[in-house]
Amino acid sequence: MDDLTRKWVERAKYDLDTADAMFSGKRYLYVAFMCQQALEKMMKAIIISQNGEVLRTHNLVRLAELSGVSSVIGQSNIEFLSNLTPFAVESRYGDYRCKLSEIINKKTAFDYLEKTKTVFKWLKKRIESQK
Numbered sequence: 001m002d003d004l005t006r007k008w009v010e011r012a013k014y015d016l017d018t019a020d021a022m023f024s025g026k027r028y029l030y031v032a033f034m035c036q037q038a039l040e041k042m043m044k045a046i047i048i049s050q051n052g053e054v055l056r057t058h059n060l061v062r063l064a065e066l067s068g069v070s071s072v073i074g075q076s077n078i079e080f081l082s083n084l085t086p087f088a089v090e091s092r093y094g095d096y097r098c099k100l101s102e103i104i105n106k107k108t109a110f111d112y113l114e115k116t117k118t119v120f121k122w123l124k125k126r127i128e129s130q131k
Helices: 003-024 028-051 058-068 075-087 094-103 106-128
Strands: none
Touching: 003 028, 003 106, 028 058, 028 075, 028 106, 058 075, 075 106
């Protein structure tokens, strides 16, 4: 793994650890936000390892396509990425924040966090196998 890819993976891990901390602190909306950030950075790490180009998008489904994982990650994971994508930016602003806060409770946050950990591990193995 080259240095730039490694830095993106480290940032993604930091975000995943932050999601855990937000869960412990009962900041459930931010659990979803940090889960989205962690997976976004992991897929960008894959893209960077392939061609070095950092893309300016937060859309996890699009990043899955661009990284080449959408065809092998499974439909349920694509649906999960689609559900997690709105937390990228919308979770931090006005009306969207209120709407998203209504659907995030302890159970939902826990489910998002656990699913993110599973996908994160899968993506990490994929990066490591690209040597």
